[in-house]
Amino acid sequence: MDPAIASLRDLIGHARRIAVFTGAGISTESGIPDFRGPNGIWTKYDPSEFTIQNFLRSTESRRRYWRRSGEMYRQILASRPNAAHLAVARLEAEGRLGAVITQNVDGLHQAAGNSPGRVIELHGTALDVACLSCGARQSRQAFQPQVQEDGTAPDCPRCGGLIKPATISFGQSLVPDVVNKAEEETEASDLFLVVGSSLQVYPAAGLPLLAASRGTPLAIVNMQETPHDGYAQVVVRGMAGEVLSAAATPRASPVPLPV
Numbered sequence: 326m327d328p329a330i331a332s333l334r335d336l337i338g339h340a341r342r343i344a345v346f347t348g349a350g351i352s353t354e355s356g357i358p359d360f361r362g363p364n365g366i367w368t369k370y371d372p373s374e375f376t377i378q379n380f381l382r383s384t385e386s387r388r389r390y391w392r393r394s395g396e397m398y399r400q401i402l403a404s405r406p407n408a409a410h411l412a413v414a415r416l417e418a419e420g421r422l423g424a425v426i427t428q429n430v431d432g433l434h435q436a437a438g439n440s441p442g443r444v445i446e447l448h449g450t451a452l453d454v455a456c457l458s459c460g461a462r463q464s465r466q467a468f469q470p471q472v473q474e475d476g477t478a479p480d481c482p483r484c485g486g487l488i489k490p491a492t493i494s495f496g497q498s499l500v501p502d503v504v505n506k507a508e509e510e511t512e513a514s515d516l517f518l519v520v521g522s523s524l525q526v527y528p529a530a531g532l533p534l535l536a537a538s539r540g541t542p543l544a545i546v547n548m549q550e551t552p553h554d555g556y557a558q559v560v561v562r563g564m565a566g567e568v569l570s571a572a573a574t575p576r577a578s579p580v581p582l583p584v
């Protein structure tokens with residue numbers, strides 16, 4: 326076995342409360358492109374198209390936003406959890422997962438079997454929409470088919486405000502309670518495991534640094550280098566599914582932690 330994977334396996338094997346921190350790279354093996362990888366979305370689109378300022382600019386820019394984000398939504402609906410998501414779900418079943426702190430908006434951790442109470446979605450979810458005025462949330466399925474058919478940007482049926490996919494766009498603030506929960510779980514963890522993130526988007530990318538500053542072992546599984554590699558006990562350069570299948574092997578007696 327690759328020595329880095331063996332070291333990761335050892336760290337995971339001894340941990341009792343793991344915080345797993347995931348990014349778009351954990352879902353590429355499910356067919357959802359990342360942003361900054363070699364075939365990432367930023368090789369195709371301009372990131373400024375996805376800012377909240379662009380969304381608010383005009384009806385036409387909102388239509389474009391819905392059209393573009395609709396492509397990713399369709400990929401999400403067609404996707405299934407891969408071996409990496411399943412390995413993370415297994416950690417919960419074994420009672421060794423504090424939380425999954427994810428930057429992803431695809432719902433694949435829940436689909437893999439992680440309980441919603443243990444999945445902290447830092448950047449929201451693409452599966453719901455929210456009204457920017459009254460905050461009402463609904464399933465995206467109630468809107469997307471109409472958007473696709475006539476190209477409209479929908480308004481809130483309750484208050485007439487602007488409806489947006491319930492993701493945190495660039496320029497939008499994270500939800501303070503969600504960030505607090507992520508920090509608490511980071512502080513409570515005895516291993517902080519990063520899977521598939523370039524660690525370039527803040528404040529999310531500050532969490533591995535918070536863990537390292539407390540002396541919590543940090544492990545990073547990513548195809549490319551990250552700016553935090555120097556703080557990690559173990560860095561594994563490889564495909565998330567392959568690496569986690571080898572490093573997070575099943576244990577005999579599951580003892581779930583209380584949520």
Ligand code: NAD
Nearest residue numbers: 348349350359360361429430431521522523548549564565
């Ligand atoms: P990123 O695109 O910046 O980085 C992804 C990293 O994962 C890259 O360094 C890449 O080399 C690595 N990677 C790609 N495939 C991998 C694999 N199979 N195994 C291991 N590593 C792999 O993504 P990020 O760090 O999550 O941050 C960007 C933002 O992307 C987040 O805010 C998130 O909301 C958004 N995003 C989410 C999704 C999703 O929900 N699936 C998809 C695209 C973007």
